[in-house]
Amino acid sequence: xxxxxxxxxxxxxxxxxxxxxxxxxxxxxxxxxxxxxxxxxxxxxxxxxxxxxxxxxxxxxxxxxxxxxxxxxxxxxxxxxxxxxxxxxxxxxxxxxxxxxxxxxxxxxxxxxxxxxxxxxxxxxxxxxxxxxxxxxxxxxxxxxxxxxxxxxxxxxxxxxxxxxxxxxxxxxxxxxxxxxxxxxxxxxxxxxxxxxxxxxxxxxxxxxxxxxxxxxxxxxxxxxxxxxxxxxxxxxxxxxxxxxxxxxxxxxxxxxxxxxxxxxxxxxxxxxxxxxxxxxxxxxxxxxxxxxxxxxxxxxxxxxxxxxxxxxxxxxxxxxxxxxxxxxxxxxxxxxxxxxxxxxxxxxxxxxxxxxxxxxxxxxxxxxxxxxxxxxxxxxxxxxxxxxxxxxxxxxxxxxxxxxxxxxxxxxxxxxxxxxxxxxxxxxxxxxxxxxxxxxxxxxxxxxxxxxxxxxxxxxxxxxxxxxxxxxxxxxxxxxxxxxxxxxxxxxxxxxxxxxxxxxxxxxxxxxxxxxxxxxxxxxxxxxxxxxxxxxxxxxxxxxxxxxxxxxxxxxxxxxxxxxxxxxxxxxxxxxxxxxxxxxxxxxxxx
RNA sequence: GACCCGAUAGUGUAAUGGUAGCACCGCAGUUUUUGGUACUGCUAGUUCAGGUUCGAAUCCUGGUCGGGUUACCA
Numbered sequence: 001x002x003x004x005x006x007x008x009x010x011x012x013x014x015x016x017x018x019x020x021x022x023x024x025x026x027x028x029x030x031x032x033x034x035x036x037x038x039x040x041x042x043x044x045x046x047x048x049x050x051x052x053x054x055x056x057x058x059x060x061x062x063x064x065x066x067x068x069x070x071x072x073x074x075x076x077x078x079x080x081x082x083x084x085x086x087x088x089x090x091x092x093x094x095x096x097x098x099x100x101x102x103x104x105x106x107x108x109x110x111x112x113x114x115x116x117x118x119x120x121x122x123x124x125x126x127x128x129x130x131x132x133x134x135x136x137x138x139x140x141x142x143x144x145x146x147x148x149x150x151x152x153x154x155x156x157x158x159x160x161x162x163x164x165x166x167x168x169x170x171x172x173x174x175x176x177x178x179x180x181x182x183x184x185x186x187x188x189x190x191x192x193x194x195x196x197x198x199x200x201x202x203x204x205x206x207x208x209x210x211x212x213x214x215x216x217x218x219x220x221x222x223x224x225x226x227x228x229x230x231x232x233x234x235x236x237x238x239x240x241x242x243x244x245x246x247x248x249x250x251x252x253x254x255x256x257x258x259x260x261x262x263x264x265x266x267x268x269x270x271x272x273x274x275x276x277x278x279x280x281x282x283x284x285x286x287x288x289x290x291x292x293x294x295x296x297x298x299x300x301x302x303x304x305x306x307x308x309x310x311x312x313x314x315x316x317x318x319x320x321x322x323x324x325x326x327x328x329x330x331x332x333x334x335x336x337x338x339x340x341x342x343x344x345x346x347x348x349x350x351x352x353x354x355x356x357x358x359x360x361x362x363x364x365x366x367x368x369x370x371x372x373x374x375x376x377x378x379x380x381x382x383x384x385x386x387x388x389x390x391x392x393x394x395x396x397x398x399x400x401x402x403x404x405x406x407x408x409x410x411x412x413x414x415x416x417x418x419x420x421x422x423x424x425x426x427x428x429x430x431x432x433x434x435x436x437x438x439x440x441x442x443x444x445x446x447x448x449x450x451x452x453x454x455x456x457x458x459x460x461x462x463x464x465x466x467x468x469x470x471x472x473x474x475x476x477x478x479x480x481x482x483x484x485x486x487x488x489x490x491x492x493x494x495x496x497x498x499x500x501x502x503x504x505x506x507x508x509x510x511x512x513x514x515x516x517x518x519x520x521x522x523x524x525x526x527x528x529x530x531x532x533x534x535x536x537x538x539x540x541x542x543x544x545x546x547x548x549x550x551x552x553x554x555x556x557x558x559x560x561x562x563x564x565x566x567x568x569x570x571x572x573x574x575x576x577x578x579x580x581x582x583x584x585x586x587x588x589x590x591x592x
Numbered sequence: 593g594a595c596c597c598g599a600u601a602g603u604g605u606a607a608u609g610g611u612a613g614c615a616c617c618g619c620a621g622u623u624u625u626u627g628g629u630a631c632u633g634c635u636a637g638u639u640c641a642g643g644u645u646c647g648a649a650u651c652c653u654g655g656u657c658g659g660g661u662u663a664c665c666a
Contacts, residue, residue: 008605008606008607008614009606010605010606014608039666040666041665041666043665043666073666075665075666076665076666078665079665079666133663133664136664137662137663137664140662141662142594142662143594143595143661143662144593144594144595144662145594145662146594147662174664175664177664178664187595188594188595188596189595189596189661190595190661190662191661191662193662196663196664198664199664200664201664215664217663217664217665217666218665218666219666222666238597238598238659238660239659239660239661240666241596241597241660241661242595242596242597242660242661243661244596245596269597271598271659276603324604324605324615324616325604325605326604326605326606327605328598328604328605329597329598330597330598330599330604330605330659331597331598331658331659331660332603332604332605333603333604334603334604335603335604335616335617337603337616337617338603338604338615338616338617341616344628344629345629348628348629349629353626383625386624386625386626386628386629387629387630416627418627419627427625428625429625429626430625460625461625462625463625475625476627477627478624478625478626478627479626480626555626555628557626557628558626558627558628559626560628582626582627582628582629583627583628583629584627584628585627585628586627587627588627589627
């Protein structure tokens with residue numbers, strides 16, 4: 001466990017420091033001092049924003065030697081499904097957040113919550129309201145006008161008790177009545193205007209089946225779930241700030257007159273993660289899937305955990321990103337470039353290098369036969385990872401016919417273009433130095449073949465020996481390449497940002513009235529390359545790191561980081577997703 | 593026009609009454625068998641107006657701007 005550092009503490013760490021100093025939750029070191037949780041509703045897939053909540057809560061428990069819990073807030077049977085429970089559990093595990101004990105469910109506490117609700121009725125702090133939903137809504141007033149009391153507000157407790165029991169027994173239709181807390185219909189905080197605690201839902205619950213006909217509302221249930229589980233710091237997002245007084249009221253109401261009060265966790269709100277070029281609203285993500293803009297919830301362009309995973313992001317990179325964005329109450333937007341940097345950083349250290357040519361053009365070595373048999377293959381040693389010597393080396397086959405990247409050749413290159421052109425010499429990485437003396441074009445003007453000579457003194461890509469005057473020849477550029485004869489074909493999916501603007505959530509100033517976030521979808525977010533040419537070592541796993549999630553990731557030299565897609569079949573068709581490009585200084589030079 | 597919350601380089605975050613730092617971006621350079629990596633340097637900031645104080649990003653008052661709140665969702 002990392003000891004908390006004395007400085008640079010975020011505001012939540014500072015609160016916990018103070019709680020530990022005051023002994024609020026027990027003595028330091030007894031394991032009760034910090035208990036956090038991630039409390040998702042199982043009604044959808046997790047996204048990058050949830051990842052931050054998970055990493056934050058898990059990280060705090062880890063840092064302070066406490067416990068982190070995973071609890072499903074399954075209080076609405078109409079929306080929730082086992083399928084989502086399974087995917088969420090898998091995502092949290094993949095992120096590396098280890099929860100204490102079993103996975104927990106709010107539905108396991110329904111009996112206790114019901115008992116406390118009965119106590120509140122008996123204390124005169126709750127009542128059964130038989131108004132229609134519309135009447136309740138209008139009776140609540142507005143942000144500028146107070147509400148009015150329900151005609152059922154002062155009915156005898158015995159009457160409410162009887163109706164509440166019958167609600168539970170399933171005697172009434174959905175919406176016939178609700179249980180409400182009796183607080184203050186004129187409160188400036190709308191959440192305190194006699195909030196609903198229970199509503200009738202005659203629907204099967206994914207865990208409790210047909211046992212219940214009433215289900216607790218979030219505001220009533222959530223604080224109780226935390227209390228039951230011994231949570232100390234209930235961390236949630238900013239929009240629940242106005243709910244905290246209610247959460248506190250409920251616990252105080254239960255504890256009124258109780259000899260052994262139930263635990264009163266402290267709710268702390270922080271600003272949710274909002275990365276640029278990304279939408280996280282469940283509605284919008286669903287629309288992207290339903291309208292077929294992406295192939296599914298795990299499309300590698302999606303900001304879902306499953307999408308990021310499929311795209312090749314590592315749990316480490318997501319953790320680093322969520323930490324880099326900080327913990328505050330200020331709602332800013334977070335540069336998605338940080339996430340891209342985080343994965344580059346991580347993969348740079350651990351991903352094996354391979355060579356892949358995405359847009360191949362043929363290179364013929366015209367003097368190949370002068371130095372040996374024309375059809376010979378040489379095997380040159382190539383470093384697997386210059387950042388990690390222990391990753392070892394591999395052999396790459398070199399022959400007289402190769403592929404290089406089409407954009408690495410120009411017929412009439414500018415001075416700053418360090419690559420191949422007529423008369424120019426470049427290094428083929430781990431190959432030889434070659435010089436172009438001719439090229440062939442088809443009728444359409446496309447270059448179909450580049451003719452070069454190689455220098456046998458530069459084997460492995462090494463510099464030639466000094467000339468008679470002691471001068472060593474130099475090249476400015478190094479290209480990646482693949483032997484034509486040995487090339488392995490693969491499909492490569494070039495993934496890019498899904499949106500073209502930083503804030504796809506916001507309509508631009510001059511936007512038409514019917515503007516939609518779909519208008520700023522990036523039409524080029526996924527370019528599929530049907531047959532890229534890869535070096536044959538890609539077919540062997542020897543020397544690759546063991547990835548905890550089993551996803552094989554590589555750096556294709558000079559191009560970026562790629563992983564093998566879930567659709568890939570090693571016997572049929574290899575498919576790669578581009579996680580992120582390498583930084584590209586040439587692209588900047590070119591723009592000028 | 594009610595209530596709650598917030599505001600520090602372009603972006604994100606530290607400094608909690610005592611020299612405004614850090615990261616990313618951007619710009620310039622060094623190294624380099626990836627125009628990658630690594631390294632060096634540079635640019636640039638306390639929302640405004642008062643007040644308290646020897647001293648204010650920090651405390652107080654007021655303004656401005658931004659966000660949230662009016663489900664029988666969570």
